Amino acid sequence: MNFPSSLPARAVIREVGLRDGLQSIRTLVPTAHKIEWVRAAHAAGQREIEVGSFVPPRLLPQLADTAEVLAFAKTLPGLRASVLVPNLKGAERAIAQGADLMILPLSASHAHSLANLRKTPDEVVAELARIRAARDAAGSSCLIEGGVGTAFGCTIQGEVKPAEVLRLMQALLDAGADRVSLADTVGWADPAAVARLCEQALRLAGERFCCGHFHDTRGLALANVHAALQQGVARFDASLAGIGGCPHAPGASGNATTEDLAFMLESMGIDTGLDLEALLALRRQVAGWIEGEPTHGSLWRAGLPSTFARRAAR
């Protein structure tokens, strides 16, 4: 395993709290609050936000207003608004509504794929090819990201072989994905496994391997980000207040926490473009909207070190 001698100078935190976070909790956050969240996140410097998911509202009523949130996000300068799409039907909505990026999740675990998506992984690859054809036919510039989930193991199936993860990543690219990403859906990854798989994914996909998505189920999300950073990965999904989870990991805590991750990166001298005080203020606001739901993270409680501003400005 190789460690490059320098870390990335910049990294992007893609906010997924509005999708991965809100879909995992019972509280229905009103559209006006979601719009305020997107507005304030953009004001705090976030430039990539997953605003929701184009799934049938009866499955995820929490995200039924995705089109409205997306429409607002599109009014903000420099913001790349993405949505999750489970299939061609969702992708057609993403294209019609002008999303900048759509993410098609694929589960490298056959068992998880059948349980969650009712398709085999290779059927999802075929769906991506149809999405690519539809996108091109529409003359849309919406990017297509194939997100390979359960990439480090699966609660249902157990072990997931790296070779299968990489095979599916290649298949997604061959089917027309513009980009691919890796997700530790159930929180089984460790820094050594992350370093190994990211190194291989970068060798396979180069810059088209664009993002790491690490759940904090067992407390390793930031250590895993650190391992991925050292391989050259410079975009990470994270969720404000760490909200989120996985239906197949009961009691599990959520995503990497946006504000803690931003603190780590900025402390390391890696530019995120984020205003951490503004993020912490937004975190307080969001935590208020979802009072009673589990939230995570540590920075909000401890606050920023007194020397932090100076260090971030360095």
Place this chain on the structure above:
Amino acid sequence: MNFPSSLPARAVIREVGLRDGLQSIRTLVPTAHKIEWVRAAHAAGQREIEVGSFVPPRLLPQLADTAEVLAFAKTLPGLRASVLVPNLKGAERAIAQGADLMILPLSASHAHSLANLRKTPDEVVAELARIRAARDAAGSSCLIEGGVGTAFGCTIQGEVKPAEVLRLMQALLDAGADRVSLADTVGWADPAAVARLCEQALRLAGERFCCGHFHDTRGLALANVHAALQQGVARFDASLAGIGGCPHAPGASGNATTEDLAFMLESMGIDTGLDLEALLALRRQVAGWIEGEPTHGSLWRAGLPSTFARRAAR
């Protein structure tokens, strides 16, 4: 900054919950429970335990029974029982009671040193020389560790210069310390700073730089451990259920969590000698004894991955 091409094959987690943890909470844990904790931790594979502190009982009534806990710990085969000593007087007790190792804390922050220890850092170095003379005069084999705290910054003073940390580390060695360690007392360290300082400490002290002590105040403890591991550090302080804190970091969460850290290391293929199921059982027991006190960590909630035993046995 260099990253060695391989991680350590083995790492030691030194349990500090009985000292750093219990001194930070209000609950007085009875001696019988502490003894049960030491017994079960040893049974789970822990071979280095900080059992308490020889400070005046009026200052830390929680640790007034350190001599009794130490006496029990000494009955367990292969266990290295350590104590914290704030000064010569405490060291004399540690020597008389037959501790295997005593840790003299020094604060690299001048302001923190005056506030916490009522001595300058260099006065602590002089105290270590007196402790060394007393140890040698007694013909004791008790190891002396100089623990350099606030090594990554300080809530009172702000910035702490790495050059000052290294100067004090050298001074401790020159004064007769057998070993030295680094502590991020207030949770300001980040993986880049940890990598830099550990690399320099190893260059200065070689194998006599023996341990990293990372607080999880801002969620970075395990990422910081990962960075230190990559430099070759292979011993870490941690606290079961993450209990602990710092009087100068209000609201701060505690130490690196023993069970989460053990999970990370074992997942990475680094042998800790620990039985994680037994540690989780002990965690439940300890959490019951200190009910109402803040505890931390994630593994206890999510449980071990189903493939874990197989991976650990690999």
